[in-house]
Amino acid sequence: MAGNFKDNIKNSISNFKNWEQKSHAEDWILYPENLSGRLSLDEVALSDGELYTVLTSKAAKGRKGSIVAVIKGTRSETVIENLFKINRDLRIRVKEVTLDMAGSMKLIAKKCFPNAVQVIDRFHVQKLATEALQDIRIRYRWEAIEQENILLAEAKEKKLKPEIEIFENGDTRKQLLARSRYLLYKTREKWTASQKQRAKILFSEYTDMEKAYNLADGLRKIYNQKIQKSVAMLKLAHWFKEVEESGFKAFSVLMKTIMNHYSDILNYFDQRSTNASAESFNAKIKNFRLQLRGVRDKSFFLFRLSKLFA
Structure with missing residues (x-):
């Protein structure tokens, strides 16, 4: 009965069979009328990890009129070929595209929207720091974990009760490091009382963890300040110096990554534009997918998505 009901919705009630994009929906759908001056470019997995490139309009604020294009895959050649189906006069009016640091995304934005300023999304940069x-x-x-395993093995061999260190908040060392995960994502101001206590113990036991936390938090604070691009350049220069002095390999890699995308990252400080609308839209796609308990028919899924957001 459930299958018949779904088929009835698909074939009769929904008007899916008359959808003008039905024949090519699994490969691409376009809504040029939704183009606006500011766009977000991102990728999302529709089903089984299969990626689609999604172009959305910031003007629609995640509501109807958001979808400009949904194109199968992330290969720049394929995405560019399909976006070129949109009239060039419309594409050259785009003033800004927010995106991540993927080379393919940057190439897509450059080729398809030649007059647009590219803005690297701040949250992608901050995510790397975290x-x-x-x-x-x-x-x-x-x-x-290995240290505790050794203690347990030795105690078992000697038939003694294992002497596992317990800190003042009740955490073992293994638990301290596992439970500190969440507090490291937050600013100090947002820590709960128990997180403050845990952080104090963590940083006293692992001083380089506090140094690394201050680096990640320092980058976040640069982004959070309403400053001009010239001031951001100065603050980033100081942050680069702190990274070099820290000796952390992962942060050194991040620093080089920022330097490779320096101008597009700094463009954020002109209008403070982010890819948050794209991330929000992607979350809606995932939620819609969960409600449908997966995507069996991609064309029909994209049809329903279009009805809601295009």
């Missing part, structure tokens, strides 16, 4: 910080925590956690 991942660099978490890498250090994870490394120490594995060491703590």
Whole structure:
């Protein structure tokens, strides 16, 4: 009965069979009328990890009129070929495109929207800083797990009760490093009382963790300040110096990554534009996908998505 009901919706009630984009929907759908001066370019997995490139309009604020294009895959040649189906006179009116640091995305934006300023999304940069910080925590956690395993094995061999260190907040070393994950994502001002206590213990036991946290938090604070591009350049220069002095390999890699995309990252400080609308739209796609318990028919899924957001 459920299958018949779905088929009835698809074939009769929804008007899917008359959808003008039905024949090519699995490969691309375009809504040129939704183009605006400011766009977001991102990727999303529709089903089984299969990626689609999604172009959305910031003007629609995640509501109807958001979708400009949904194109199968992330290969720049394929995406460019399909976006070129949109009239060039419309494309050259685009003034800004926010995107991540992927070379393919930058090429798509450059070729399809030649007059647009490219803005690297701040949250992609901050995410790399957080991942660099978490890498250090994870490394120490594995060491703590191994240390506890050795203690348990020795105690078992000697038929003694294992003497596992417990900190003042009740955490073992292994638990301290596991439970610190969430507080490292937050600013100090947003820590709860228990997180403040845990952070105090963590930073006293692992002083380089505090140094790494301050680096990640320092980058976040640069972004959070309403400053001009010239001031941001100066503050980033100071941050680069702190990274070099820290000796952390992961942060050094991040610093080089920022330098490789320097001008597009600094463009954020002109209008403070982010890819948040694209991330929000991607979250809506994922939520819609969950409600449907997966995507079996991609064309029909994209049809329903279009009805809501195009």
